[in-house]
Amino acid sequence: MTGDIRTLLARHLPDYRVRSIRRLGHGLDNLVYEVNDELLVRRSKAADPETNRQEVALLAAVRELSPLPVPEVVFADDESGVIAYRKLPGEPLDQHPVSVPERLAEPLGGLLSALHGLAPSELRDLAPLDVYPAPTLLQDAELDYRDVQGHVPESQRPLVERFLRETPPDEPRSLRFCHNDLGAEHILVDTATNSITGIIDWTDAAITDPAHDFALIYRDLGPEVFALTLSHYDLTLDDQDRARVLFYARCALIEDLAYGLSTGPRHYADAALTHLPWTFA
Template identity: 60%
Template sequence: MPSDVRALLARHLPGREARSLVPVGQGLDNVAYEIDGELIVRCAREPDPEATRAEVAVLAAVAPISPLPVPEVVFSDPSAGVIAYRRLPGRPLHRHPVADPRRLAEPLGAFLGALHAVPPASLGELVPLDRYPLADLREEAAQEYEAVAAHVPPEHRRLVEDFLAADPPADPLAESPEEAAAGTAGARLCHNDLGAEHLLADPGTGTLTGVIDWTDAALTDPARDFARLYRDLGPEVYELTLAHYDGRLDDAATGRVRFLARCALVEDLAHGLGPGPRHYADAALAHLVRTFTG
């Protein structure tokens, strides 16, 4: 892959020689490299040209309204599934947690308020509609848990198993006849994968410095953005973030946030014990009790 990255640089930035090329992260969908401490080149494991074009368009739309920095695209190569952007300061929260995560609540609340305030009608076909039923998510979580249950401490298994045995919350309801007709009940523009690995911060000051990886951006339930924060930063930070959020959530949103956070934790546990990096599983086990009891 490094030789491919160098070839991409030569094609899109003629004369720009890479003095250093360092792997800085990998997930299920992408591998990222840092070039000379200045550029991040993110390569899709399986290129999807339309998805790459869509993400570039989303970044262009979000940058003017986001109170937190988002990647500034230097070049993209849809056929290769590559996006290159200027390196943002800070480090991913999952590897470099801040001393007091409560300091993150105010900027996160402002960010989500601005993002979720974008009128859905203004987005056109920019992002897909994600209306995955909560009952289906619970079934997926149950299947994933079955494969990894032995790795959960015996004294904590009842927490997960009681959750999986319970009925899921109701899916969001339409707030207007227009939403009902369009099938977009309660949907807003969401990052849709707002986990700690996609939040950058200065470990020393606790200042948020960026939100990365907009691959999964969608028109969906805002509870999905809050759920990852609940899972990774904890119920207290979630409540504080909500206090700084000026968007609208329906009365049942907190129930969906907890439900989605718990499904996402099982997903990370299975991912980290399967094809993904082990740190996903370690974090899931570390956060299991607070996520299933908060």
């Protein structure tokens, strides 16, 4: 596979000298390689030229919109489902926690103000509509929980099981442009300065419920950072919106726990268990 990456680099960057290629990681849909510690090459497991072109165009739009750094595309090869980006500085927050997470709240609030403040019609052709009914999410969470129940500390199981018996919240009244996967693994940070250096992985960006973006901040950084982020948010979240934030956070935590205990990296499960008390309290 690294041979294929070398071939693509030679085709699109003929004067670029490749000194090293290493596989950096993988997700459900993509493989990621690091080249010379300065480029990231993401290859889709199921290449779709139109999807590739759309993502490149979306990233260009997001770079104009976002107050935080986002990946800059160096080249794209639509037929092979490859996009190469300049590597942003910093480390993923999920594996490199900062000592003062409260300092992340203001830039996150600014980011979400910019994304959610955009009229969805402006990105209608680039960002898909993503509406997943709350009752279906709750059913999915219940199925995932059956698979992982034995890994949840016995003292914390009642918290999860009470949630799974509750009535899901009402559907959102309006949809906005969202990152739609703003977990700690997609927030790059400088741990020395407690600052955000970039927001990555916009493949799930969509027109959807803005509570989804806040939900992963709540799950991964806790209710205090969530509240501080809201204080720097230019739009309004009412009580119904906040109920959906908590609902999505809990569903997402159960999903991550199941993922980390099955096909995904174990640290997803470890983080889910660590964050369970504040997410379900």
